[in-house]
Amino acid sequence: MSIFRVILAALAAVLVLPQMGHAQSRQQGESNLIGTLAPVSPEFYWPGANYDPAVPTPHSVLGYQIGQAITPHASIIDYFEALAAYAPTRVRLVDYGRSWQGKRLIYVVIGSPENIANLSAIQADVQKLADPRTLTTSEADAIIARHPAVVWLAYSVHGDEIGPAESSMQLAYHLLAARGDQRMAEIAKNTLIVIVPMQNPDGRDRFIATNIGSSGLAPVSSPIAAERDQPWPGGRVNHAQFDLNRDWFALTQPETRAQIAAYLSFYPVVMVDSHEMGSDRNFFFPPEANPINPNVTQEQIALKTLLGQHNARWFDQIGLPYFTRESYDLFYPGYGDGWPTAQGTISMTFEQGSARGLMIKRSDGTFLTYQETIKSQFVAVLSTLEVAARERMRFVRSFYAFRQSAIQEGRSEAIKSYLVPTQADQSNADKLAGILTRQGIDVARATTRFSACGRNYAPGSYVISAAQPTKRLIRNLLEVDTKMEPAFVAKQERLRRAGLEDEIYDVTAWSLPLLYNVEVQACTMDPNVTTQKAGTALILPGKLVHGDSKVAYVIASGSTATTRFMAQALQAGMIVRQMEGAFKLEGQTFGAGSLVVLGGENAPSLEQNLARLADSTGATIIGFKTTWVTEGPSLGSDKALKLRNPKIALAWDSPTDRNSAGAMRYVIERKFGVPITPIRVRRFAKAALSEYDVIILPDGEGDYQSAFGQAGIANLNNFVQQGGVLMSVGSATSWLAEPDVGLTGLRREQATMTDAEAKSKQADPKSKPGSTTIEGLNLPDVGAFVQAIASPVREPTELDGAILRAQTDQEHWLTAGLAPNLTMMVSGSAIYRPLTMDAGTNVVRFSGPDQVKASGIVWDDSRQQYGFKPVVTVEGKGRGFVVAFTIDPTYRGMADGLDSLVMNAIYFSAARARPTR
Template sequence: MPIKTTLLASSIIAILSLSTASAMAAPLQATTSADSSSELWPNAQYAANIPTIKQVLGYHLGERITTHSDMLRYFEALAKAAPDRIKLFDYGTTWEGRQLIYAAIAKPDTLAHLDQFSADMQQLADPRKTNKQQAQKLIKQLPSSVWLEHSVHGNEISSTDAAMMTAYHLLATQNDAMVDKIFANTVVFIDPLQNPDGRMRFINFYYQTVGLQPSSDRLSVEHNEPWPRGRSNHYLFDMNRDWLTITQPETAGRIKALLKYKPNIVVDLHEMQGDASYFFVPAADPINPHMSKTQIANNTLVGKNNAKYFDEFGFDYYTREVFDGFYPGYGDSWPTFYGASAATYEVASARGDHFKKTNGDILTFIDTVQKHFVASLATAETAADHREKLLTDFYQYQVDAIKAGKDDDERSFILPASDDLAGSHKLATLMAKHGVEVRQADKAFSACGKDYSAGAYVIDTAQPRGRFVKTLFTQQVDMDKPFLTEQERRRARKLHDEIYDVTAWSLPLMYNVDSYSCDDAIDVASHSVSADAPLQGKVVNPNAKVAYLVPWGDMASGRFLTAALRQGIRVKSADKAFTTGDNHNYPAGSLIVEVKANDADLAAQVQQIANDTGAQVTGVDSSWVIKGPNFGSENTVTMSAPNVAMAWDEPTSSLNAGNTRYVIEQQFNWPVTAIRSAQLASANLSDYQVLILPSGDYSQALGESGAANLKNWVKQGGVLITLDDATRYASTPKAGLIDVQQELAYRAESKDGAPSDKADKSDSSDDNRVAGSLIKSHDELISRIETPQELPDHVSGVLANVEVDQEHWLTAGVKPEVVSLVIGNDMFTPIKLASGKNVAWFSDEKHLLASGYMWQQNRKQLAYKPFLIYQPTGNGMVIGYTQDPTARGYLDGLNVMLMNTIFRAAAHATPLR
């Protein structure tokens, strides 16, 4: 439906339409006013039969930030006006129910046979089916393709409007050699809005706060979004980091579409801080070593053509800084591993209508739209100019990937049918979602001297997606040595390092599943694993007379527990491992569902839950136990159905809050009540058994009275769980919620004879003078200028090994060693036995680093420091994580531990009744 324009909005539009920016230098002298789309590309001639944005939406491009619904209306209008050259496709629905689309723009003959184009690209993508001669024939006739991704971060607003302008320009332009060339040689795919939920959050905020006229002052409320900002989606995920584990529906649909067409060039259009200019490829160092030199060279071709047009328009830009090509989980890096050349474009953001830069220039919304529009056309032209080269390079990428897999010492990766069936299954089906060929063994086999049972998953890297498998399954992907040498040099000089994001992402480590490699191909009868293959649940002895037992330790058993509790089934859990009379062993935490304690239809309920969750269930006709606690022992607890609350809003980290809520609600299938943080200071929390404080500094939001309120609630039987920075807050003297302390950086003692930090005062009457001293080396200079008490150096993100106490009920069913992401510089003293217990801690210095790059001093100091802390208080307890166990929703290997800290902890608390 059209927007109903209010009087205030009408005034704003009138004012906006008067704003102009200074004209650009020759030879393309364009104005950035919003009066007409044609001014964004000088001398363009547009056909009257293609509707303008003004004709469809009632405002000129740049006068308003286009909403999701208006974007849909405009693309639908274009598709109606030119159905032979543009088609729209749905690729999913957001959590909040908004439609996700992409558009394909091509010459009529290509568009009419788009499915054939897809089929031909699939042929070209597999040299095992398509030989070189056949590939050359395809390359002669196929168009190249470019995929333009817009607004994955909802408050990066300009690219969606640029997407509309790009589509309009391609369809409406007449007598233009550039556009004719693009249609002759290229299919242009446009994903106009990757994150509608976040964008609408931003737009609603912006137009609710803008005044009689928009302000350019960066202090103005319209330029300062409230929590959680529009960057993230409904579950507050940064979806540009979701490409590895595909947790969000927006990402899943997008990946499926990209795999269908495998476009040759993929560009992700972003915004950055307003005082910058424009960034495009080549990317900064480091570059992922599994990218090919050809891909990097093709990115340079893209960048050079962008630069040509930016020079003509007089746009500033930069390359090879800040935005690197190392992490494979971005929208601009994931496509490289099916053979595309992919890139990030970043434009300085007005974050609204206009923004005053520190140099006094006024940056307008239409400025940012125009730059993305120009870059998009330049990129499409590059795809057209180099059609044959891009397709040839794409085919050769697949050939090289298969050869590399055959020659590799780790040709095959094997996920055994281990105790964590759910984890292995999830990882195998995830790889299938990525377009990787995964097979499951139909019978037992041996490989490289190790025996595997039937059901093991096998991935051969001698396949087109082999490089992708290598970069996700290899334990360590190294940054290049010159880059690391430079980072160590910068660190020694007390300069910030240039590591942009996490340096580790090995999926087997993050999922905490066993993974083995072999240098041979695996020859065993097997079947292909599909992306939607269900995990098969099983109930042995479905008509049990006494109880149903569910081994604890994977997410299938976890989801069995939550499903049972939500259906009102009475469930017990053993604090210790036990062995039944028929010699079956069950780990600590295993679930016990007694027949007599539940309703008559229990057997049917158990069977249905097992089918739904993939849980492995065994019915027993006797409660006799030959080792460990009996079903009626005090070492078994009755599981409760806890009401779980979570702090929400400032000062929580929106990402941590959203990631944690997602994990609990969507992976655990358990509801969470979000409560504004400030309300926790005085709220009556007696209705809740568990309260989670996501990462954040709550000292101001809660104050001493809030901390006292939480303490009292815990003493009455509540379970308080603190994550990451919230544990730091909980450890402060004013909060006094957990008896640990944050550590400063460890400094080795000074050598004998080194000058004291407290130099003697001279005899001068000037109290600011001190006695002279000698500095004999650069190292001594550094030691003299260091702050005596400072925090450890910041770590960008590594995977670290964590050792787990196997004799505490809080870690029942958790493996002896798990892996955590470590980011930042928080390290804590171990809790004393008089106060509680360190139930998980980082490994020793030698074994601490599982993957990634970590400063040596941090590795030394972090060794044996606590990861999970338990402190009983009255009838309840405080449980502190010193790192974030739900980061990006991809640390599945910590989910059982997190479930324990919610459900087993609630069962062990003794709230007053």
């Protein structure tokens, strides 16, 4: 069927709306919302297709043909269950997890009857291939000779990228029913196909609800139609407002954790992550754009190119436009293609321009239908399967060789191991070990003391050998910096200086030790020490250390476990005190910010409750027989401040940034177990805020001023004056700093001038009064021309996501228990002038210009201007406080090293505020 005929049919048809995937009629006399588009010829999906009528079609299960409606999550599962029931010897359906909302996460294995019957043996074989240390060469050759190429197909990680999930059903039907496609026999024999039809069911169903709720009699092609104008937060993110395509090594979300565990049970040799993009764009498949992660091998690039070239041949034959190399790089290892690539998989992102509905009119006047977007994904994946089947042994051997060479590199290169010493925040070190282990990395925990690379290590230190199959992933995650090609960086510098947009797609830094604020030493030896294998637990149990008499219990500051204990103890109704200064009790010294629980202030069941909290939070709780302090503040003094269990509200909905709002909520609720109340921004103008102790304004992506209005500003100001704590993040801080708002004394800076700019400004020609002309200016070279066209007022250079160093004011109560030095992800261009001493306190500030860069691409002018500028400020306002973060401390939910800073800002500020209620 021609594209023209498809468009005419869609325009003439009534809207097709699935209700849980089954056609339902409306009341008699009304138009049926379940209409029918013109039948889709098999040739629309594949030339010469001839399908076995016995195989369940999508239409027979869904009530409509593929592409005539956007199929909900439950109905997609219905279809795959129908296929599994029809062909149990060729199809295996497995539940591998649940989404936040409890929706089923499934994968479907399709293969020959022999391969499905031998599925357990195939998985056992690949576990051996994945660890060449366990195999002889002859054993490896034997497995490679018999092992099918496992191809992992992951669809619709973003919920509003609707076509890929639909395409998964069309692919499965074709694999089982096609009789006119001669490739199917070889694909069935030589591959094992694992289909994840939907990675983000919560986001997809949210999009569908919006689309259905705005639909009418016929499909609407207008790009601004309500059916594709997604209200906040849109369908892209999951329930927790996370972008799942950036979570692969962070492992913050249940959907990601579950898929990685499933992936590691198969170790596919080829993987496709199917996406959609803007409607005006055609289809993208690799090769990728620069920069390429330095841990990607040349063989991986060659195989990606082989697959891309084969895709191109089919796209040319069928008449589908595509592009490669111009966008979508392969640098960040947190994507659905980057992380598997670091494991040895030939992993690719496919991107198709999206209809965001059944049909859309593009800006050039042409139409794009939902069926077309499904078709292109279907063609590209079939092409990929064809190559994987034909080149089965090459792909399988490539995977084995990748992991074998990783071991050899770990043995031969200078860095032989990564050592994680026991440290003040052992809780974060333990979590780092658990996160690495969950990704198939061997992590060992020392059971004895040992020495290596010039220092001593205590029992409990972690040892991560580089001589293991995951060495390249280890380097990606633990190295301080992952280098870009110098030529690429130089090009970006030229673009930046010319006032053009750079080509950096995402962050330039992600080192987990820096984000966790955990010390990791790269060591030139693999220490000889007795160890035990680290587990996958992210929180190790703490302990309750008994004294002779339990009149006081102390939880030392400096650990995220202590922060977890604080939050959960207050939730449980305990009375908890925070010590403003260091003190000594029974010969033991505890730092400022340590917590004290007094037996006389709490219930008789205190010790049992403390034991339970030690186990769940990882905190070490020490019992004492006396409260007699020999140095520092007494346990009953004003400097032993009783903490409040604050009631927290979070600004929600537009104009907040969904990722920032979601990450803040995730950190507070999921990491620390503290419930918060999201309040839609439009309610702040009139809402009674006095019932809350803390209000948080996350980073924004819109106009806070218009959303709040003068009434909202007045309400926030009154909230603070009457004893509330207002906490702002990122662009919300910029809004509070506006002179018309005035809730903080911070002010955004313009870009600083270079020497040449300052000189140019001094010689800037001025027009004479009343003149329509300006004095002449000689431009002797290109540099002078660039200066002449430069904007006289501009923002500081934007960072694309780098990690910067900062220092804490160790004398301030907000930083009690925090390390003197912190590292944090910074993106954007907002830089602020420090507060003057009469206005407030700069409690966390960036390091000086020569030390501020920790990792990533930091332009020289950025490095200079960030030096000593504020990260967190505290200002007293009336009876309350304004705590302003100039960066987002909850970035992607993976900046664990700043979690205690966030909770300190909430709890320690609320305890010092003096609310009138």
